[in-house]
Amino acid sequence: MMPSLADKAERNPPHHVPYDAWGNRIDDIQVEDAWLELVRIGQEAGLVAMPHQAHFGRYARVVQAGLVNLFDPASAVATCPLVMTDGAAHVLSQHDPELASRYVPRLTARRDAWTAGQWMTEKEGGSDVSRSSTVARPNGDGSWSLHGTKWFTSATTADVALALARTENASEGSAGLSLFLLELRTTDGHWNGIKVRRLKDKLGTHALPTAELDLVGAIAHPVGELGRGTAKLGGLLNIARLWASLGGPAGVGYLLDLARDYAQRRYTFGSFLCHNPVHQRWLARIAAEYEAMIALNMEAALAIGSAEHGGDTLMSRLLAPLTKLACARESIWAASELVESFGGAGYVEDTGIPRVFRNIHVHCIWEGTTSVLAHDVMRVLAHSEYGEAFMADLRRRYAGISIDALDGVKARIDDAIRQLRPMVAQPKTCDARRLAWGMARTYQALLLAEAAQWQLSCKLDDRGLVAAELFARSPLVEADMSDVPDSMVAGLANGNVADSALDIAG
Ligand SMILES: Cc1cc2nc3c(=O)[nH]c(=O)nc-3n(C[C@H](O)[C@H](O)[C@H](O)COP(=O)(O)OP(=O)(O)OC[C@H]3O[C@@H](n4cnc5c(N)ncnc54)[C@H](O)[C@@H]3O)c2cc1C
Known part of the structure; x- marks a missing residue:
């Protein structure tokens, strides 16, 4: 082969x-x-x-x-x-x-196209780029020279990159950052003021050349006026987060197809696995999670596409971080379960399964980790029109579910909406992860209920109903633990690490 x-x-x-x-x-x-x-x-x-x-x-x-x-x-x-x-x-x-x-x-060409990189992360931080230390100096001809270290730069095969840098004398923090575009190589094929420190040796994404780069006078051009560098990346982040939310479910879908095929052929204790009720229930539970991820992926894609074509931007701004945080995390759980469903074969490289599993994990890290995305959702909800649009969308979808077979699912969604309502209205007082996770899962449950209703009435197919049932029976909003005081939580979280060791930021 x-x-x-x-x-x-x-x-x-x-x-x-x-x-x-x-x-x-x-x-x-x-x-x-x-x-x-x-x-x-x-x-x-x-x-x-x-x-x-x-x-x-x-x-x-x-x-x-x-x-x-x-x-x-x-x-x-x-x-x-x-x-x-x-x-x-x-x-x-x-x-x-x-x-x-x-x-x-x-x-954007289809043939002989160029590719671009994005260089935000520095040694000082990726989630928090406000401490970035790359400096831009004017060359006097409209171009600028960049000096500094970019700590994670993927796809160093790119032709151009967008890089954040601070012009000399600009203020500290994010406000002083500008966005620059540079070509990676000069016309004679040499690096444009770039030295490669080394390639990263990574858990997964082994084929992807992710490097640490020193910028030693790389010639670059400001994107638009100087300043507002991180703000200009806002639209890019929505797109990048949508893509990052697609990768995990895509891998899970692939593994699920293989797992279903394996179960048809693997004979254990006198029957094929596909006839074993324990195995069936397990795969069905994973499949329900997969359907929920795909539903949220597609709804976020529609919202972002609509916003790009002049439609409403409120839901797209919320659904981009929500689909990324939920699908990146859920897909790691689902993929891990699926690896086990093949027994030893799931752990062996020549099946191709470990490769898919390894590559799924990165999506919860790049383009914003789970906690960083949860904070992003909180930031958005600080403007009440976003929360109002979200709750109105939940109510509209909920009102559209009318078939009796979905009554149990509706009751669980109703309970989740009741819990979310005060949290969305007063996000400052909530645990960011609990709120964002609850919003994502409640939205997913509604999307599954809508799909189930359509499948039942138009196709006489009850698989969507089972997916909605299984999904909605897992907690849509996590238990409230806010009565456990922060000081006690900190004690457990930080363990016995000495105070001096915790002060790594120096
Ligand atoms: C394979 C790979 C390729 C990459 N390619 C690129 C690239 O091409 N370009 C690029 O710019 N970057 C790239 N990155 C970097 C990536 O975007 C960052 O690693 C990511 O944003 C996290 O930043 P960090 O590594 O500094 O982690 P940190 O910011 O140090 O995060 C550590 C932990 O702290 C948590 N945390 C941080 N802030 C908060 C907060 N306020 N509240 C609660 N928790 C918090 C995070 O959730 C995380 O769990 C890549 C990373 C990987 C793994």
């Missing part, structure tokens, strides 16, 4: 060649052709181009999400440069017509 492109790419990870045979510093990053081929396949299928062209209108992100769902598990995370390119094209189009006219057609 021919190895898949993804297998080939993962088995031959990128490597860094710092010097040539003459001892000259070259910092070559050698990447497996199979991985570059996967990037090309994604570009030619229109995964980047689609939302930037008029063809599918407000549904473009839904079509894109569907294709990403199919492509991602076989892509060896070649989706990473595609996400960043999609996001860069969006930012340039929104904030700098001149740079956009020069770069967006190249970034």
Whole structure:
């Protein structure tokens, strides 16, 4: 059997060649052709181009999400440069017509297209970029030179990158950061003032060249006016979070298909696994979670696509962090269960299962960790119109569920909405994770109930009903633990670590 492109790419990870045979510093990053081929396949299928062209209108992100769902598990995370390119094209189009006219057609082409990176994370922090120390100095000709270290830069095969940097004398904190665009290599193929420290040795995403880079006078151009660097990344983050929310469920869907097939063929204790009630209940529980993830993915894609086409922006701003935090986390649980469902085979590399499992984990880290996204939701809810729009959407969907078979599901959703109502109205007093998680899961339960109603009445198919039942029986809003005082929680969380060791920020 021919190895898949993804297998080939993962088995031959990128490597860094710092010097040539003459001892000259070259910092070559050698990447497996199979991985570059996967990037090309994604570009030619229109995964980047689609939302930037008029063809599918407000549904473009839904079509894109569907294709990403199919492509991602076989892509060896070649989706990473595609996400960043999609996001860069969006930012340039929104904030700098001149740079956009020069770069967006190249970034969104289907053939011989360019890719883009995004360089935010520094040693000082990724969740909190306000302490970024990369400095931008003017060259006097409209261009700037960047100096500093970018600590995580994925897809160093990119042609251009968006980078945050602080102009000299700009204020401290996020307010002093500007956004710059740079080409990674000069026209003669040399690095543009960039030195590669090393490639990261990672838990997963093995085919993806993620490097630590020193910027030593990289020539760059401001995106729009100087300042508001992090604000300009807002639209990019919505897109990147949507993509990051798709990867986990895509991998789970792939593993679930394999698990169903395995259960049809694996004979244990006198019967096939697919006839074993314990195994059936377990797979059904995972399948319900998968359906809930896909439903939220697609609804977020529709909301973001609609906002990009002049529609309402309130729900898209909330659904982007909600789908990312819920699906990235739920998919790790589901994938871990599915690995076990194959017994030993799930742990063995030649089945391809460990590769998919490893690559799912990254989605809860990049583009904002779970807690950071929960804080983001709190920040949004501080403007009451967002919470009001969310609660109105819940009520509208709830009112549309009318068939008796869903009464039990409705009762659980009703209970969850009652708990959420005061929290959404007064987010400051809540545990951010409990609130965001509760919002996501209640929304998912409603989406499943809507789908179940449609499937039952239009297709006479009760699988959606079972998915809604199983999903809604898990807690939609987690138990309230706010009566356990913060001081006691801190004692358990911090354990016996000495105060001095905790002060790593120095
Ligand atoms: C494979 C890979 C590729 C990457 N590629 C890129 C890239 O191309 N470009 C780029 O810019 N970055 C990239 N990153 C970096 C990634 O975006 C950051 O790692 C991520 O944002 C987290 O930042 P951090 O590593 O500084 O962790 P920290 O910010 O130190 O977070 C540590 C923990 O603290 C928690 N935490 C932080 N703040 C709060 C808070 N206010 N409240 C509660 N909890 C909090 C977090 O949830 C987390 O659990 C990549 C990361 C990985 C793993």
